[in-house]
Amino acid sequence: MQPTQSVLLVLIVALCALALVFSLGLSRWVLARSRGKPEMQKISDAIQQGAEAYLARQYRTITLLAVVVAVLIYVGYAYLRTPNAGDPVSDPHTLALYVTVSFLLGALSSGVAGYVGMWVSIRSNIRTAAAALSSLNGALQVALRGGAVAGMFVVAMSLLGVGLLFWVLTVLQPAGMSAGEWNARIPFLIVGYGFGASFVALFAQLGGGIYTKAADVGADLVGKVEAGIPEDDPRNPAVIADLVGDNVGDCAGRGADLFESTAAENIGAMILGVFLYRYFGVPGILFPLVVGAFGLVASMVGILSVSTAEDGDPMQALNRGFYLTAVLALIFFGVACRWLLSAPLQPAPDAWWHFFLCGLVGILTSAAFLLITQYYTEYAYRPVRAIAEASQTGPATNIIQGLAVGMEATVLPVFTIAIAIVVSYYLGRNSGLTNAAGEPIGGLFGTAAATIGMLGTAGYILAMDTFGPITDNAGGIIEMSQQPEAVRAITDRLDAVGNTTKALTKGYAIGSASLAAFLLFSAYLDEVFNYTHHRISVNLARPEVFVAGLLGAMLVFWFSSLAIKAVGRAAYAVINEVRRQFKERPGIMAGTEQPDYARCVDLVTVAALREMIVPGALVVGFPIAVGLAFKTLGVGAEAVAAFLMIATITGILMAIFLNTGGGAWDNAKKYIETGVYGGKRSDAHKAAVVGDTVGDPFKDTAGPSLHVLIKLLSTITLVLAPLFI
């Protein structure tokens, strides 16, 4: 029997609450671990202070920007546009209020999720370091469970936000409208939530990304290259800023990114569910949230299952956890399909297993993305080795080879996405769902099901991701406090695994963004249809539409350029400050005087916040400008669609290029450090360090920001579509 709306909402909220409690439990467990020796605590405290100070200021800036945008949304909806019969609620002020409040709630939830994740992560680093004093398995578990707090919290908050908003809105059902009709309109009111989440994610990822790489590049260029001191040497004034950066970039940034993915993609899938109302009713709309909530349970089991022998490979332990999570998520997915998508009386009895197969496609896609990313970024394989080999003839050939590898790395992911979209679309089409005219209509819901399947493991993936900055920081703390070699060996191993998991998460994030892209376009087109009662095609053969697409592709290049230059400028400020400290206080290099870490932290904070504004404003402002400009040519909605789609295509490719190139350079350097081609301090190694430095803003600033850009374009066009028509 089909469950009622209340049952489903209670289930979703209950599972999310369970995940939050689980997350709280993990964080209590982590916080109860030892904080190690006092010299380690001193360093950890400095990192904690710097990260919290940065995040406080970053959120202040973002709050200000979000309020401005909220006011603009309210004014635009309430005063500037003429009400339309397709509006979900007829009073423009009420409509404006719903959208604006959704936006603010999305922004707030995303901010809270990012903050909590980072709060635990900067407390897990010291405990991981302390655990490493005695055991690899202990350190692995602290780091993963610390990361899992962030992972579970982010995904649960995202589901909870969308679920509760849906619930509240069902209660606000206007008089004179049937429940069915009202339920069908709710997702269009929630789109603001997705936009709010993307908005915060964009600035968090940009600001964090600029922070982390400015500090990293600055510290490396003066420390390693000019002064000749090793990485994480306590004499380097920028070293604390560098460690802070790992938290604010990788942890808070990627947390906001995946929060936003989950939110936007669930809303997109719910909008498609609306169009299948006559088949599945409310369960079809809530299907993505139920699967997400089940996925949380799968992730919990996966996280708790991870352990390693003292001489084991930690990466294999994490992989086992992932496969367990994926299998459980798939089983739950099947249960959800059978339960929610096969009402006994509905005319498409085979639909449920078609959509189950779509979910399988999604999970296979995520596995394929992880394998491809591994192939292109790990030094066991040909691409990274080719870069290392090219380093023998100097930095120029290292760079050329790295760029070529990054470009080549787009090939397999694109084939994967192409196959996944086409297969899931055809599975959906053949599911037996038809419209009144008998035409198949399940295709897009098929791609949605694949996306939902892919996102089922998001909690576990995000835990693995946050594992990265925690182990990186733990290594830094051990290094700076000069612990014994054996301890360093443990943190080095975990750090290497953390680098891999960070790269894999980026692969997963861009993979899910690509698969979801099509879902979000369809949501946009459905919204346009809802307003105009006219199904637009996005016809590139029209010159205006083609031109809009060209502008979309260009935005990706423009934005990447701005993001990369922002890192350069902020790094330049760090370099000058470190040089000044070395020059004015010769005691620092001699080891008799403590460098002024806090000044570097402050300086990067200010620089990163300043530099994130222009690229962020470009991403928000450009689609609006395009929409309004092409509206005057009479093709606003269609031009915006082409702009969105081609920006997405270009963004996917550029992000894969930047992420993979950066990761491959990093590991080519690490490969040489294992002793090949002359090992550390050889000319080949020097050349590889150049590549690694070039890759930094690629893989940790521009690349990950592009993931968010893609989704922000989708949500902003969803929210503002009524203004372009």
Place this chain on the structure above:
Amino acid sequence: MQPTQSVLLVLIVALCALALVFSLGLSRWVLARSRGKPEMQKISDAIQQGAEAYLARQYRTITLLAVVVAVLIYVGYAYLRTPNAGDPVSDPHTLALYVTVSFLLGALSSGVAGYVGMWVSIRSNIRTAAAALSSLNGALQVALRGGAVAGMFVVAMSLLGVGLLFWVLTVLQPAGMSAGEWNARIPFLIVGYGFGASFVALFAQLGGGIYTKAADVGADLVGKVEAGIPEDDPRNPAVIADLVGDNVGDCAGRGADLFESTAAENIGAMILGVFLYRYFGVPGILFPLVVGAFGLVASMVGILSVSTAEDGDPMQALNRGFYLTAVLALIFFGVACRWLLSAPLQPAPDAWWHFFLCGLVGILTSAAFLLITQYYTEYAYRPVRAIAEASQTGPATNIIQGLAVGMEATVLPVFTIAIAIVVSYYLGRNSGLTNAAGEPIGGLFGTAAATIGMLGTAGYILAMDTFGPITDNAGGIIEMSQQPEAVRAITDRLDAVGNTTKALTKGYAIGSASLAAFLLFSAYLDEVFNYTHHRISVNLARPEVFVAGLLGAMLVFWFSSLAIKAVGRAAYAVINEVRRQFKERPGIMAGTEQPDYARCVDLVTVAALREMIVPGALVVGFPIAVGLAFKTLGVGAEAVAAFLMIATITGILMAIFLNTGGGAWDNAKKYIETGVYGGKRSDAHKAAVVGDTVGDPFKDTAGPSLHVLIKLLSTITLVLAPLFI
């Protein structure tokens, strides 16, 4: 009164013949100049020998490939597809014959044009060097007129080929078909000519581009970096190969590129002219050829006008020549519009001046592209200076800044193209041309007119381009034969100007390719309409179409990766050979023994030809595979269109990124060499040399090959469209 077809064809052929005679006259004038001193001749002879040997082998390989493709085309048209009522001739064997012969003719003409251009250019270099012994103006004129032989020959051959083919086909008018109907079908038979030209251009540009940069990078890395000897030092065994490379890459490659542009775009515009038959008749179809022929006259005047005072700026002299050519071309364009597009009785009396304004848009677009390219690649301006500044902190920051500049450099060109397409489209729409239902239909012809306007100056531009390798070679000859400082100063100035003109031509080539892109899409859509009687939209909202677009964008990344890696591999072979010679024959470095130049030349020849096959085959094979694969899903024609359009968009952006990044790095190094940031041999200079080396395969291999790729995709889809439907 409207002129008859015969009058127009005679005019076109006569003007092309005039241009060929002019070209012959110039080449006699150049060949009559002094060949300077014997030690200079020795070097020049070696270059000549190497270039001719390479070209002979390259054309042998390309001939083989072309014959294979010709056989496939014939078999595909004659046996594999079912005849269609829309076929221009009903007998499949005749149709196959026409298309195949057109293909072979296009390939042959392109090959001849490239060969002749290079033949003169490798004879002009020594004469430019000899003239530089006494006079700047003398050297400038020899180099430009030598370049002009190539420029005029290429453009005239391209027009002549299309014009004569049209003429021959009018004679072959089948019994039982009206002249009007037959004329309207001819352009669809000529499309093979454009494909043949693109096919040769792709391999010529790829092979030449790989050759030139493998030799350059190889010579630099061992010579400058390892052995510490200056550029063009006669002790470097790869130095002759490097000088040969300038000819086979820049001269033969770009010649084939612009041959192909002119051919493909004229055919595209003729196809649009067919659809306006009821307004303009045959003059509308021949309009692009007439304008092109007039443009040749404008270019001749421009070329002859160039001279400089001995203390003048040669770049200004070239610029004055360009502006004169542009103004004359615009006047001729107006004459052609008034004459051919305003029959006294036709119902759109204002059409002619609307299309004249479109031509103005095209000429302004070309000027804008030249100015933007100058801004981004000359060291008088901010972007290049920022790269030089970043070189102070080492190669990594130099690379980061250069990549950022390259990405940023896409912004203004895209706005320019966007405005040009929209403005010329709306001018065309408002020209008063309507279809039977009264809807405006002149829009696309407006964008075609803009393209034709832009290409009016192609002859002059190509002369400026070939000027580049000639002066580069002249500088090399002077350097290697150790002429006095004063002479070097002259060739250095000309060489610097040559670098600028080469960069400008690339800007022009990509600008015209972008503007023409839309024209060629329309031709493709018209062809599909002709076959299916159904106007397809290219609807990105369909998953299959979106996926095809994604694959198109990916092709650009894949191809770029292959092209860049090909240079790396070929350069590696050169490096090993040079190292071997230095090691086995210590007399070379001591100056007592002559290095074995010929071996390096042979080695690069073999490597370049081997390396061009895979990327070339990818570009030809991938669209066919996409077309056939999506045909099985029932959306062949539409998927191919999306593939083509999004590959074009991505290709335009990637080409601008690669060309501009490469050019900017080159000039950042030159800027430092003027003495800033420590000048030559400083650390900043070393960092800048890394950037310059990375930029080499960008700007001279992958970037220019992408121009050809864009157009090859257009022509191949035009020719093979009947197979995908």
